[in-house]
Amino acid sequence: MGGFGQIFAGLYKVIYQTDKYDDYNMAKQGKGMFWGPVVNPARKDDPEAMSCDKLPFWVDDNTTPDIPLAVSPKILAEYAYDELPIPSTDFSMSPDGKQTVNLSTWIWADKARFKPVSVTASLPHTNLSATTTATPVSLKLEPGTGEANLHPASGECPINPDGSIGSPYSDAKKNDSPPCGLTYLRASTKSGTYPLKATVTWKISWKSSTGEGGNLPTGTYGKTTAVTVQEIQAVNR
Structure with missing residues (x-):
């Protein structure tokens, strides 16, 4: 692992194990998950495809985070739009x-x-x-x-x-x-x-x-x- 890789690994360890979360929220396993940026393969060439650059964050089950660009009903609707079986x-x-x-x-x-x-x-x-x-x-x-x-x-x-x-x-x-x-x-x-x-x-x-x-x-x-x-x-x- 190069110098930059070691720096990022150390940064993630501080944030997700010792700073914001206790041991990566292992105690909450099955009660939530980490959310992170994902690019829709069907829209990977869109100018806004990489606009979500927030580090992964924890979300409890059955809650919706009030975070810009987080998955919302409309975003799901737009994703479904790409999958419509138009004859x-x-x-x-x-x-x-x-x-x-x-x-x-x-x-x-x-x-x-x-x-x-x-x-x-x-x-x-x-x-x-x-x-x-x-x-x-x-x-x-x-x-x-x-x-x-x-x-x-x-x-x-x-x-x-x-x-x-x-x-x-x-x-x-x-x-x-x-x-x-x-x-x-x-x-x-x-x-x-x-x-x-x-x-x-x-x-x-x-x-x-x-x-x-x-x-x-x-x-x-x-x-x-x-x-x-x-x-x-x-x-x-």
Whole structure:
């Protein structure tokens, strides 16, 4: 052990064995624990990741320390946020494959594809826990070109009560406008494809064992699909 290591070892021995605590609080074994700074691996590159630099301190079971940056219900909720099992933004499309100028593209997602998901984070030896829930709100379409009409015009397709999006295409609907979709007005001849982007917005809320709760920043998750748009004189689905 080098000189600095010996200095720190001696410092810790003074603080935790002879100064603040009696023999590292061994007499309280099972009735509490030392708390110390820990970096969330999922946030290790955040600028604030190393902002907690307080030396380890003792906390009795079922108590919450009034210490800046100590674990709180909201911190647990934010940790649970990182663990939410958000499904991938997959959808069905008709026509499937190449699209055609002036022919509506229907977009939909199956029933219960997008439904609320929750994660609970808790801290052992305390009464602290927090549940974070993500609720899907809408699917936003971006056609990848200014020469396209969106359905609805805002490009925001609401999530249906059963967790589906839009409505599947059928021959009986061939003269209808899709509740969720778009119509390309020009072929993708020059660019080869258009980058069709579909993004689901999720509202994030949390509640805790202490009664605290609220909202966390909205989450957006999406995917981009390369779409080829052709121009033909006659169309059959």
